[in-house]
Amino acid sequence: MLQDSLSKIKYFLVLAFLLVLPMQAMAGDGFGFDPIDQTDTGVDRLIYYYDTTGRQTYVQVTNTSDSFVGIHVQVFRADESCAEDNFDWCLTPGDTEIWNVEEFPGGFDVSDSNGFVAISVNDEISCGFENNALIGMFRIIDDLGYEYRTNAASSEDFTAFSADYNVLNFNDVNGNNLSDVVGITYLALDIDQVFASPLLGSLFGFIDDPQVLIFDDVENPNSCSPTVFTCSNTPGLEINKGIDNSIPNSQGFSQICNTSKLDGPVIGAVDSGWLFLPFIDFICFEGDGDLDECPSDLFFVGFLGINNGDGTGSMDSWISHSFGDFQTLIPTLLSE
């Protein structure tokens, strides 16, 4: 039933996003609060992107502590309801686990899908608990012979600055011509639980300033429409998008910009550009498509992959800029 209602409203959501949200989403300086992704130290929650459409995804989680650590693994498929499956696991001291997401314990089916995996420390099972003990890494191996590999990310590091805008470099090194701009929006429900939905999204760019901008190699900018990332593959609201027409999405999803920046002038042998993605705010919908007030524990994680569709590719999390205001985030995990 939920899936049916969502399928009916999805186009309304896109319409609302394009016409209404940029005007309503945020007052003030136009920059909301979204902590910069943490991929360098141990954390309590790890977020991984996965894709099994012509790809294999392997996730690795390691307990770097000398204690037993229980974890709760949740898998969210970017579909009309952002369906979730989950299981618990116990990591012994120094333990590392590697799972093919299509062979997760429990046997649920995530084939031919994309979405994200959240691994959280779990104090509800009789295993053990330790703060900031988890590190993670994932590998997405495409049938075309390239790999996306990067550290998993956390967005709940209480020391992190706010990601006021994001810098997504792209180039045609070795013939790169495809991209995966991944945006994961989730709600931290509890220390061991997150929630995601097509009704929860992250908005980048206004119609007015600050806009999404795309620059080419000779710093010519163009503005692009606001864009939203939700846990769905509804056109315009996808979890995975392309950069522009010169480096579109690897899986056929929509582009953020209607430009062709890698076809322009270039200094040197390698063409390049970058995407300026100002974080505006989280946006939330009611079931009927009306805007709703967002809960305070929403977080965003971004990954960028580029590849040549023919053997080479790479992925890492977004690079962000903070205007320098130190944010005292009261982390959900540590407040438990």
Added chain:
Amino acid sequence: MISKLRFSLIAVILLVLLGFGFQNQANGQAGENAQFCPFVEISDGWLKIDDIIPTTPINFTAGLIGTVEGVNGNVVGGMDWMHVDFTHFDAPTPTNQDGAQIVTWWTQKEGRNTFVQLTNDGFDFQWVHARILDENCVEIRNFCDFYTPGDTHVYDFGDLITNEGGTPDDNVLQGKEGFLTITAVDECPSPDQAVDYNFLAATVQIVDELDYAYGYNAYHRRAVCFDEFFEFDVNLIENGSFQDGVLGSWLIQQGNSGVINSSGIAPAVNPPPCQGPDCDDPDADLWMAFAASSDIAPSGFYGEDSPIGSAADLLQDSTLISAGIETNVTVVQSNVFTPFADPDAVANTLVVRYDLSFLAQSDLSCDNYAMVCVIDVTDPLIPAFEDCTCYNTTGGGTDPANGVACTDVGAVGGGPHNISPFDFEGGRSSFIGTDVLNAPFGGSYVVQYITGQIAGSCSSDDDPNNTNGALVDNFRNIETLREFIDCDGILTGAFNAFLTSFTPTQLAGQFNVIDDNEAGGDAIMINFVDEYLPEYRTLAAFVTAEVGIFDDLEEFQSCGDVLVCFVRLGIDANIPISEDFSSPTPTPGTPTPTMTVGPSTTPPTTTPTNGGGGGSCAIAGNPVQLGTAFANVLIPLVPVAIAFGVRAVRRRKK
């Protein structure tokens, strides 16, 4: 006989067990076979580089880990930074946040080509300076570049062209590897100082001729630059602890004085521990001053022999402590000081503190004295005693400022003391350090230490043995200054103008191989230190660390220690260094990768500067693991033990 046989068998068993037991832990030395963990055969696990201890000054330590393997006829690979236990409170997310300096590994070895894309995501025109160091941590190429706001550019290390179109000679890079920094600077090539510009964002791609790529965000070091009020104490009495080893600012107005150390007096006397800001000087505890009143170096009463117009001259007094006519008076005067005269002053103790030890004459019944005075010289022509405290062995006499009786120093001891040519036959009092003299707000002052004799008060006043004096030290009037330390955007390395340091004590690098495929790996460590002035440079630094591997059954295997500046190694025997990885049979249609690796045909335009420390930065001199050592000793003994046991059995048969 049976007991001997049992002993032999037990010896054999123990040696065998010990040998194999230690062999399990003895996995060769890190660096052997170009692997962090030679002889360890783990395909899924994590590399732990622990107890990282700098052996030289250091500002940056980080590691990368990547693997390559054959999957379905293709070669795939990936890399990212190793996790760390600590980054920096001012830069908690260094690989996901832009900064003022970017750091990465680069390589042009083994058919690889490095591409670094740098973006100026800020609003200013900006100079940058790239410094490329080789695997020996020696700078082999550097170049300047300039970025407009919003600018981005890819540096192709096989065909190096700058954002401005310059063509630095890249021949020196080919066939080599190392690490590089690109730093925001004020102007390049001069003055070339690092600046507070946190708008550089860089990504790296390293493309291998086997048609796989390592791609990752560069490390970003954030500039920290802030203005700060800085409070610190100063002593307005110059050379107050005689730390200069001479009287210096203290002027002898009349009489006898000098500076001595502990051996300048017999028996030796240690100067009292320094107190206050003078303690910053390493010599503050070495020196003290003395004053002596003696017939062997005579002088007159107070002020009689002092320079005309001096405070003592203007305050001239033949009965300074009102105990009789004085003679042989010594007067030594400090600099003039004025509390709160400095506009940065926020506090002043408004008192003078000091340490004084009375050196007594042989006749303890006479009123010979030592005294310390604060004299108001606000109007230098009309000086006035502001506050004084006098000391002797009788309590006789009064000070000239308050009319308070002199302090009886009480017990003196230690026998005669000598500061050549003066003999203080009556011994010495302990140091008195609790007295304070007022130096109130609104005046200018000098401090005088004075010794004097009362003519005729001693039983034999013509006896030179009646010499008296004092040891004095640690004069101090402490004022607190608050200064504004501003950061004008130039990073000097000061506490308020620096690039964030990343010096973790632990690195953790995850790895796995799918379905036991053949694989190769690259595990990299980078260490360096900043030199800010006169221009910013990146120099070699070294750390020691312990290396080990956890497998997917959480069993830990130690792999030895390393001493390293830069190194790239394979992970273990299952994932050897990537050069040893051979491509699986390519599937039909696999394209030949397009590479631009090789020397540029463009003439060089810049000259490399040789920077950094010298010498190899590869793993050096690893101590052999304890386990290895024991194994090496014990395993050869196993056949001996077996032979010993066999001989015992033969003997038993006989």
